[in-house]
Amino acid sequence: MKNQSTVTEFTLTSFPVLPELRAFLFAVLLFTYTLTATGNIIISLIWTDNRLQTPMYFFPSNLSFLDILYTTVVTPKLLACLLGEKKTISSAGCITQAYFCFYVGTVEFILLAVMSFDRYVAICNPLCYPIIMNSRACLLLVLGCWVGAFLSVLAPTIVVTRLPYCHKEINHFFCDIAPLLQVACIDMHLIEKIDFLLSALVTLSSLAFTTGSYTYIISTILRIPSAQGHQKVFYTCPSHITVVSIAYGSNIFVYVRPNQNYSLDFNKVAAVLITVVTPLLNLFIYSLRNDKVKELLRDSMDRIIFLILRKTH
Template sequence: MTIGNWSTMTEFTLTALPDLPEIQVFLFVILLLIYTLTATGNIMTISLIWTEPHLQTPMYFFLSNLSFLDILYSTVVTPKLLACLLAEQKTISFVGCITQTYFYFFLGTVEFILLTVMSFDRYVAICNPLRYPIIMTSRACLILLLGCWLGAFLSVMVPTIVVTKLPYYRKEINHFFCDIAPLLQVACIDTHLIEKINFILSALVLLSSLTFTAGSYTYIISTILRIPSVQGCQKAFSTCVSHITVVSIVYGSNIFVYVRPNQNNSLDFDKVAAVFITIVTPLLNPFIYSLRNEKVKEVLRETVNRLISLILRKS
C-alpha cells in the first residue's frame, strides 16, 4: 500500500439518496421532525439537570454530557442530509466529507468511553456507597469527562489523516454520509491494510469499553442480588435500567457495523444500521432516561406543574 499526497478530489456525490422528489420531500419532513425532537428532548434533559438541585449529582452530570453529545452527533449528519434532500446535486465537498467522517467517529468514540465512565459511576454508587462522595468528586468527574474527549481525539486522529491522504478515482459515495467504508471503496489503491487497521481500532474501542462496562454491571448485579429488601433491590436496579438499555442499543448497532474485518461487502446493511445509529439513537436516549428514571420523571412533573401554575397566574 502506498499513500500519496492530498487527493485532488474536490467533492463527492452521495448516491444513496433517492432521486424521486416526492420521496425526498417526505424524507425531509420526517428527518426534520426527528432532528427537532432530538434537539428538543436533549436540551430539555440538559436544562432539567442543570437547573434542578436534586439532579446535581455525578450520575446526572454525565447524563447531561451524554445529551449534549447526542445533539452534536445528530448534527454531524442530519443537517447536511436535509440539505442534500432538497438539492438537485447531492454533493459534499472533500473537506466537508473528511470533517464529517472525523467528527462522526470522534463523537461516537467519546460516547463509548462516556458510557463506560457512567457504568463506573453506578458501580461505585451501588458497590461502594460509603466511599462514593470521596471517589466521585467534582474534580474526578471533570477529569473523567476530559479523559473521554481526549482519548477519543487521539484514537481517531491518525486514521482520519490516513484517509485524507488517499487518492480517489471516482466521486460517487454509496452512502448518505461520509462513512469510512464507502470512502475506502472509491480509493484507487489497495485498502485492505487500512480496513484491517480500522477493524482493530474499532474492536479495541468498542470491545474494551464494552468489557469494562459489562464487568461493572456484573459486580453491580451481584451486589443488588445480595440486598435483603425487595424494595431496596428494585430501587438500586432502577437507577441502572436506563443506562443498560442505552448501552445495549448503542453497542449492539455499532458492533454489527464496525467490528468486521471487511466492511465493503454489506454496505446496504450498513446504511440501514447507520440510520439507527446517527438518527434514531440520539432521539431515543432522552426519552429512555426520562421514562425509565423515576427521579427525572418526578422533577419533570414538578417543572411542568410550576409552568402551568405560572401561566394560570398570569392569565
C-alpha cells in the same frame, strides 16, 4: 500517494427509496431529529440547575451534549439529500463530517463505560461514593473521555485526509470511514485492517468494562433480600442495558469487521440506529425517566407558560 485528493466533491447515494416514500421518510427523520435536538438542548439547560450539580447528573449532561453533536453532524445532511436532488458534499466537508462522527462516537463509548462505573460505585460501594466520585474525579474522567477519543482517532484522520480519491460516489447517506475508504485510488487493505483494530480496541474494551460493571451491579442488587431491591434492578438496569445493547450491537456490526466493503446498503440501516435512534433513546432513558429531571422540567415549563401568559395579558 498524492498529497491532495483529485476529487473536490462527493455524491452521497443516500437511501434507495421510492420517490413516493421519500417524503414520508423525510417527515419521520425530521420529527425524530427535532425531538432529539430540542429535548437534549432543554435537558442540557436543566443540568445547569444547582439541584443537579452532583456526579450522578454530571455524566448524563455530557451524554446529552454528545447526542446533540452526533445527530446534528449527520441528520441535517441526510434530510437535505432526501429533500433535494443535489446530494453532493465537498471533500473538505466530507472528511470533516467523517472525523466528527468518528470522534464523537468514540467519546460516547468511553463515556458509557465511565457511566457504568459511576453506577457500579453508587450501588456496590454507596458509602465510598462521595469520596471516589468527587467533583474533581468526575471532571478528570470526562476530560479523559474527550482526550482519549481524540488520540485514538487522530492517526486515522490524518491518513484519510492524505488519501487520493478518484471516485465521486459514496454509497452512504453520510461520509463514514468505510465507504470513504472505498472511493480511494489505492489498495486499502492495510488501512482497513488498522481501522478495524482501532475500532475493535475502543468498542470491545469499553463494552467489556460496561458489561462487567452491570454484571456486578445486578449481582449486588439481587443479593439484597428485600423485594424493593429487586424492583430497583428491574426498573433501572434493563433500560440502560437496552441502550447499551443497541449502541454497541449496531457499532460492532458496522465497524468491528475485518472487511467493511460488503453489505454497505444494510450498514445504512445500522447507521440509522447509531446516529438517529440511539440519541433519542438516551434522551428518554438517561434523562426523562429520572424523577428529579422531570420535576425540574415541569418547573421550567411552568415558568415559561407563566411568562407567556403574562406577556399576552
